[in-house]
Amino acid sequence: MQINVANRLPRTADNACQLLFVFDDARLKGAARKIDKDANGLLKTLFANGDFKGNKAETLMLHALPGCDAARVLLIGLGARKSFGADAWRAASKAASKAVLSSPSTLLVSDCLNAVTDENLSAACMAEQLATDLINNAYVFDLHPRRDPPSSATLEQCVLSIDKAQLDEVTTAVQRGISTGRGMQLARDLGNLAPNICTPSYLAERAESLAAEHESLNTTIVDEDEMEALGMGAFLAVSRGSKQPGKLIVMEHKGRKRTGKPIVFVGKGVTFDTGGISIKPSDSMDEMKYDMCGAASVFGVMHAVASLQLPLNVIGIVAAAENMPDGDAARPGDVVTSLSGQSIEILNTDAEGRLVLCDALSYAERFEPDTVIDMATLTGACIIALGHVASAVLGNNQGTINALLEAGESSGDKCWSLPLWDDYQPQLDSNFADMANIGGRPAGTITAACFLSRFATQFDWAHLDIAGTAWTSGKDKGATGRPVPLLMNYLFNRLG
Ligand code: BES
Ligand code: MN
Ligand code: ZN
16 A cells, blocks of 8 residues: 655546545544535534534544545544544544445545644644555455465545645654554464464574665574573573574664664563463463564564664664473573573572563674663563553663653553562562562562563663553453554654
8 A cells, every 4th residue: 555645636537535534623624624515505404403513522424425536535533623633533544444444435535634623633633644554554464375364454545635735744753653563464364373383483484585675674583592602591491391482683774874882672572471380271362372472573573673764873682592392492490690690599480471581682782772662572460560552661771761751652552651660579589589570460560670670771761561551361362562652752742
């Protein structure tokens, strides 16, 4: 799908859809006013009769309007003009993209960026959101062979019009939106792939091919022998129980004309989490294929960063391993030495995410990072605390936490902070090693972050627990692509 920005709306071909966003006060502007006039006041009549109220995210598809060359016109409500803002726009943009993508339209046109003006929300922000939604909501998973493959949307092209003065700014915003959407699609594909296919070695191959696709990207794979030599005993304690060899995957994007310390993203890439010897109950265990969604979002971000050629140095590190029970698997009670030199008593082999991540964090030190942000489906406790709405953010630097909170607000891919006070650290005390890998049931998300904090001492660091946000269960089971929008917005904000 192509999304273009133009100075004026193109003449529409037969199979087009025109988007009209309308507030609940029924005051028509721009293209809406003209369409209403050409159709002898039809839109006004729909309002007067209560067929369309303009409620937030309400949609109504109209066909074959008199005087309109587009085959269909999609009305989308924005709710009350007074309370309009980023939230209302996001709801409308999502509804609009879903409605148009489920229609047989091949072309979409809209002058919404001119018609919907709001002092709190720039045309660029609106365009970025709409572009991301159009790409992301066109997603279908089709990587497994099926007799009856799911059909994909017919939409080929979208044209958004904007006045000349804002053309450049909005074009940049649309490119950002498209790349974020494509990054989400990649993250969703990797997350949804079956765990017998999406192994650590598969992820390593995907990283190699991503580097082949983008000139600015370089991929290095650290295999188990090298990890052994380096002393990554925590990571290896997880992967030793699996026939699939673990991989530490490093993707480096060098922005042109940029030196400067890198921003490093670290993703938990447990391609399947059985719990190991501390085995999980079998209910919904299939969903533990999503335990690599932190890694998937690193892929999504690196893809987007490289596509946009962002003038930043960005490094993605994926800690990819499979957590299986086996004759050679780690036992509860085992003590291992991490890359940092700190020893860990593994009291529960199901707390494996922090074991692979702690060595990846120590590994990140060699890049002398400006900031390190890790993403992980780390704790079930995070779902209890924040549900499926917000990711949890914790870290050692309030500036980084604030920047992520803000990026979450502006992208709608929200996160919320939990305290990382030292008061929680004693829960990790061990009688036999520097620390235990679990801190008991109270404040499970915080103690997991406390564990990680002991390995993030050399840089500004934040941790995102995405256990509740990275995928959806039930009928709509699937990866969400989060927190790619959050991280992309964080990067865009850093560029200014
Ligand atoms: N991958 C899981 C966390 C998880 C569970 C995410 C369910 C989403 C849904 C993680 O490896 C894990 O098993 N965590 C344990 C930690 C505990 C043993 C301290 C948990 O949350 O129960
Ligand atoms: Mn686990
Ligand atoms: Zn896990």
